[in-house]
Amino acid sequence: MLRRYDFKCIKCTHIEEQWVDSSDLFATCPECGDTAQRIISSVSSHFKGTGWPDADDAWAKDHERAAKRTHP
Numbered sequence: 001m002l003r004r005y006d007f008k009c010i011k012c013t014h015i016e017e018q019w020v021d022s023s024d025l026f027a028t029c030p031e032c033g034d035t036a037q038r039i040i041s042s043v044s045s046h047f048k049g050t051g052w053p054d055a056d057d058a059w060a061k062d063h064e065r066a067a068k069r070t071h072p
Helices: 058-070
Strands: 002-009 015-021 026-028 035-039
Touching: 015 026
Parallel strands: none
Antiparallel strands: 002 015, 002 035, 026 035
């Protein structure tokens, strides 16, 4: 199965997104032709809607206090 991964060239440090088999750890850099290694990229997430506690919720404050009591 092909998946999208980011690869960074070992030689020229060019970063390229490529569709490869999930077991492939290396690819060829399209800029210089040298070896590019698969890298882990950061993912951003933003949870929206109800049910996600924030710092002002009583639920969050109770759990924060409980965590401080059990983990000095």
